[in-house]
Amino acid sequence: MRMFYHLGRYAIFLKKVFGKPEKHSVFVKQIVREIDKLGIDSLGIVMIISAFMGAVITLQTAYNIDLPIIPKYTVGLAARDSILLEFSSTIVGLILAGKVGSNIASEIGTMRVTEQIDALEIMGINPAGYLILPKVVAFVFIIPALTVISMGVGITGGYLAGSLTGEVPGPDYIYGIQFAFQPFYIVYALIKSVVFAFIIATISAYWGYHVQGGALEVGKASTKAVVASSVQILLFNLILTQLLLA
Amino acid sequence: MIEAIDIHKSFDDKEVLKGISTKFEKGKTNLIIGQSGSGKTVLLKSLVGLHDITSGDIRYDDNSFLSMDNASKKRLRQDIGMLFQGSALFDSLTVEENVRFPLDMFTDWNLEKKRERANFCINRVKLENANHKFPSEISGGMQKRVAIARAIALNPKYLFCDEPNSGLDPRTSIVIDELIHEITKEFDMTTIVNTHDMNSVMGIGENIIFIYEGRKLWEGTKDDIFHVQNKELEDFIFASKLFKKIKENNG
DSSP states (O other): OHHHHHHHHHHHHHHHHTSOOSOHHHHHHHHHHHIIIIIGGGHHHHHHHHHHHHHHHHHHHHHHOOOTTSOTHHHHHHHHHHIIIIIIIIIHHHHHIIIIIHHHHHHHHHHHHTTHHHHHHHTTOOHHHHHHHHHHHHHHHHHHHHHHHHHHHHHHHHHHHHHHHTSSOHHHHHHHHHTTOOTHHHHHHHHHHHHHHHHHHHHHHHHHHTOOSSHHHHHHHHHHHHHHHHHHHHHHHHHHHHHHHO | OEEEEEEEEEETTEEEEEEEEEEEOTTSEEEEEOOTTSSHHHHHHHHTTSSOOSEEEEEETTEETTTOOHHHHHHHHTTEEEEOTTOOOOTTSOHHHHHHHHHHHHOOOOHHHHHHHHHHHHHHTTOOSOTTOOGGGSOHHHHHHHHHHHHHTTOOSEEEEESTTTTOOHHHHHHHHHHHHHHHHHHTOEEEEEEOOHHHHHHHOSEEEEEETTEEEEEEOTTTGGGOOOHHHHHHHTTSHHHHHHHHHTO
């Protein structure tokens, strides 16, 4: 029953979020600010994790393929497909659910408990639309760029790890990442990442917006936001994979 | 003028406001007093529409707030300024940006005109050299002044103050009280102040209503308050040793 309560309240909340913005010029400024805060500030963590994951995927694949009849370029192919299909969208999405999700939930939650949201309401401003819509738009807009960067850095990390350890010669790796390449895999990853961005931004904002109490409740809302976003990412990953790849 | 007509408000099974009717007069500092938990804040938030009342009516200059459509409510809200207990300034904005915020949202003025108006409001509350500071960089008293400046930026007709002296030292409390009172007169606003501070009552209470367990038990002026024969009100007033002493000295 609790799930239906939250689903209903989430639907009402989304209706408020997607209300008409108060002022176009203010809305555009906020989107630019949120792109910087949610997107550009996440670039570092996305690049570091992508580089190391790409390297680890490459080495693990190389160490597990020890049959001489399997060509070395298979390692590049496996690394590419792992990064494109799953890592750069889903795993990065889960990481961003932690970083961006907790940031949004705690920011909105703190504004709620310190009556800043009430202050907006008193002024006749729709607080959900004013505070949250720019975050959703900005994050959905910037996440494809983060995903593409993650793909590039992940594959480069794999190349460096394979070459430096001597497990996969550079030319083999490069041949592998080009072999039987399907451009749709990139589209598939981008579609998933956009859906995940929407999930992270709206679910985290939902938990923050409905905080009641004080600092302790803001912390709890932040945790709930990360857990709920992560579970929904995994669920939608399954649904989208079935819909797009079947 | 704001009129509350038989307001009831319940949260689940708990009735917090039990039929409050009163008038808050224009150009006066109207005080709602009562102990913590008596329903003062719920009444104030119900009057501004932050809480939906269970029954009754609220009238702003003879217009029923409950019968208004969303567009009218939105227009009315631009005539309302509110000072929150914790100031509720936007952390990410500087003092000047906080004061300018309602102007950014609701006027088509150019930046120069908006800054001019913001600076007028900031000067009016006697804040100096704080325009570029963030709320976390100024004292509680200064935050209240910024909140007042923001509340008057759009030249509102109605000003609501929820425990404006909360967390302030007695001297700063008096300064904030006087500021609210002066602004009320200067802009001819209907001001409602929620407080349990007897210094405020004696300083600025022109029209006072006393709330006890969700009911209005008394209404009058600061001059009448010491002569009332009401146990609950006496308990509230003379909880302070200072006022007890004054009463004893005056016989």
